[in-house]
Amino acid sequence: MGSAPSKDDDKRPTVEQPTPPAAAAAEQEEDEPDEWDKRIFSTGCAEENAKLTDCYYEKKDWRQCKEEMEMFKQCWKMQGNDKRTDSKDV
Numbered sequence: 311m312g313s314a315p316s317k318d319d320d321k322r323p324t325v326e327q328p329t330p331p332a333a334a335a336a337e338q339e340e341d342e343p344d345e346w347d348k349r350i351f352s353t354g355c356a357e358e359n360a361k362l363t364d365c366y367y368e369k370k371d372w373r374q375c376k377e378e379m380e381m382f383k384q385c386w387k388m389q390g391n392d393k394r395t396d397s398k399d400v
Contacts, residue, residue, distance in 0.1 A: 354389035358382040 343351065350356045362382045365375035372379070386392060 353386065353391050355382060355385035355391070358385045 347356075350359050353359070358378070358381050362375060362378040365378045366372060369375060
């Protein structure tokens with residue numbers, strides 16, 4: 311008749327399925343910064359931008375993110391981005 315599966319059957323090595331080329335290309339693209347990320351990083355204020363964005367995501371109200379906005383504005387000025395983008399203080 312049949313034999314019961316042995317404990318050794320559970321210890322068989324698993325074979326990883328190869329990643330299809332399209333999926334591998336998509337994974338590689340996700341690791342590389344997109345055009346938006348490149349622009350943010352080029353400002354020198356990516357960290358401040360991330361904190362400001364996270365604040366808004368959590369609180370859903372820009373008025374509750376005044377500290378983060380101020381930090382971003384200070385970084386923006388220190389990096390000379392106000393001249394680069396020709397922005398004006400209000």
